[in-house]
Amino acid sequence: SGSHRGGPRIVLIGPMGVGKTTVGKLLADRLGVAFRDTDADIVAAQGREIADIFVDEGEPYFRDLERRAVRAAVEEHDGVLALGGGAVLDESTRALLSAHPVVYLSMDVEEAVKRTGLNQARPLLAVNPRKQWRELMDARRHLYAEVARAVVATDGRIPEEVAKAVLDAL
Ligand code: S3P
Secondary structure: OOOOOOOOEEEEEEOOOOOHHHHHHHHHHHOOOOEEHHHHHHHHHHHHHHHHHHHOOOHHHHHHHHHHHHHHHHHHHHOEEOOOOOHHOOOOHHHHHOOOOEEEEOOOOOHHHHHHHHOOOHHOOOOOHHHHHHHHHHHHHHHHHHOOOOEEEEOOOOOHHHHHHHHHOO
C-alpha cells in the first residue's frame, strides 16, 4: 500500500519473545533487504549484553541508549527493523514511529510465559514471570496499539506463518 518513501520497509514491535528477530529475518530474506535489530545495535556499541547494562547502569540509562539507537536505525536503515520490547515506552520514539510501517506482533500471556518465562537473559522477567508479564502488558498494550498500523497475533503460529501475515497486513 503506497510507494516506499525511505526509512525501514517494516518495523516490528511487540513484547520480548514474540519473535520480532526471527520473523524479521524471515521477512528480510523474503524481501531481499537487510535486517537490523536495535537490541543488537546497543550490544555491539556497548560491548556488553543488555542484561549487564540493566544491572550495571539501571533501566533509565538503557532507555536513553535505546531512544538513540531507534532514532539512528530509523534514519539509516531501509530494510526490516526490529525494536526492543520496551522501545515504545518513550514518547519521542512513538512520535518518530508514526511515519513508518509499524507492525505489532502480539501474543497472549500464557504463550508469553511459555516462550520467555525461564529466560534469564531477559531481566524484566526474572522473578515472577506470569505476574510480571501481566503488569508489563497492562502498561504497554495500548502503546503498541497506538503506534502500530497493523497487529498480527502470533499465538500458535510458526514464524513463517507470522511473516506471511505481516506481509498480508501491510
Ligand atoms: C525489553 C526487551 C528486550 C530488551 C530489554 C528490555 C523490554 O528486547 O530491549 O531486555 O523492556 O521489554 P526484546 O524485545 O528484543 O527481547
